[in-house]
Amino acid sequence: MIYILEDAINGILMGSIYGLTALGLTIIFGVLKVINFAHGSLLMVGMYVALWVVSFSGLHPYLALIVVVPVMYLFGYCLQDVIIKPIFKAEKDVREPITVIVVTTGIWYILDNLTLLIFGPQYRNLPDNPLKGKMLEIGDMMISVPKLWGFIAAVSTAAAVYWYFQKTRTGRAIRATSLDREAASLMGINQYKIYNVAFGIGTATAGIAAVTLVPFYNIFPTVGVLFDIKGFIIVVLGGLGSMGGAILGGIIIGMIESIAPQFMTATWTEAIVYGLFLVVLFVKPSGLFGVKYDW
């Protein structure tokens, strides 16, 4: 019994990190109405940046946030501004532009292959990692410390972004644009700039997820793919565009992944995850926590 509880807790913690990855995906989708297929690759880039910062400076792994967050924000901002925006403009009468999705897929391939070319296919880890295998003992339970920090990072990032969207001038403009871009531009909001900012924020949150992952996860060029697929499921499960739903959806997936193998062979877990995904799509297409409104 105690092991199930331990697994459940570790599953919740890991799931919240999946949720943190999905958070950026859901922000970008909510504002641009585009599924960002490059999101896992952005996470991967964040992991390499974090690895590089830590190896280079010898700082504590979490201090890499100081560099990773602004670098990833700028990376996302420029990616949208230089590569995605022109296509968006060409397709501006299309509400959910398919070509933009094709472009994000292209970005995914380019980033993954570029990384493969530069860093090679081998798995990398943080050098002298102070968090490696670190456990918190609660009674008989062992809780992973880096995952616990990941959970804290996920919840506080979601809360901070939520606050930013509710209370700041740009945040309100982002919400307005996500609800009605044409009406937003009649309010004097430059929608393309808002897309840049939203993409930047989404990429920065992937960067935060990356920093929480590197202390206990292998870094390799295609590491993002795993998180991509989970991210899509979570976003749909939690409700497209819902930030709380992203974190909760992540936690649900994390729990299934950690508890189910206790009762059945591990290959079944994935079937359960996809099964749940399909059931939600059938029963409540707006997602478990999504608002049924237009999306």
Added chain:
Amino acid sequence: MSFLEVNNIDVYYGDVQVIFNLSMKVEEGEVVSIIGSNGAGKSTLLKTISGLMHPAKGEILFEDSFVQSAPPEDMVERGVTQVPEGRRLFMLMSVKDNLIVGAYNSRAGRHMNATLEEVYALLPKLQEREDQLAITLSGGEQQMVAVGRGLMAKPKLLMLDEPSLGLAPILIKDIFQTVRKIADQGTTVLLVEQDVKHSLSLSDRGYVLEHGRIAMEGPANELLDDPHIKTAYLGL
């Protein structure tokens, strides 16, 4: 030179031409009505002035600058604000947030709190409802928010696209009274309406738009007495 001048514009949706060689103008301080039946091109004209669409031919001048290719956010910054047809509120945002977003442009942003108080004074209902989501308001209340949100931008020229659409007669009176008050406070108003009687009675001048062309123009009281308008638009 006029405050707003539209010279010989052609406007298309794809290959379909909707506005044909249209010219009109608005002087500072005026209330001007554009009337016309469904599909005449009234909304298209407003969208072209506000920068959501651009004319294929012709030019638009606002305060003596050419603006026919300016994007909507520029037009708002210059002082032209459109309250779109069908309200187009940010439905999942509170009434207050809708109003605050209205003051997004840099001219209006500086005076946001003062403007908010003016808008609440003009439309007291909005203050009562400020924390409610826009989607939960009645149609009339939503229209008030749309007008209030337009005012938050501190417009020099306020363009209203069918503010009376879908409202009960008593609310229609309210909304036209509000428009009159806005004009009396010194904002220039360009009003698109199908409610010809109400809109012309509060306007200085009017244009009649038919099939994308100006069919008639003149002082509002003369248009009200015109036999063609009486039969075609007033059903008399």
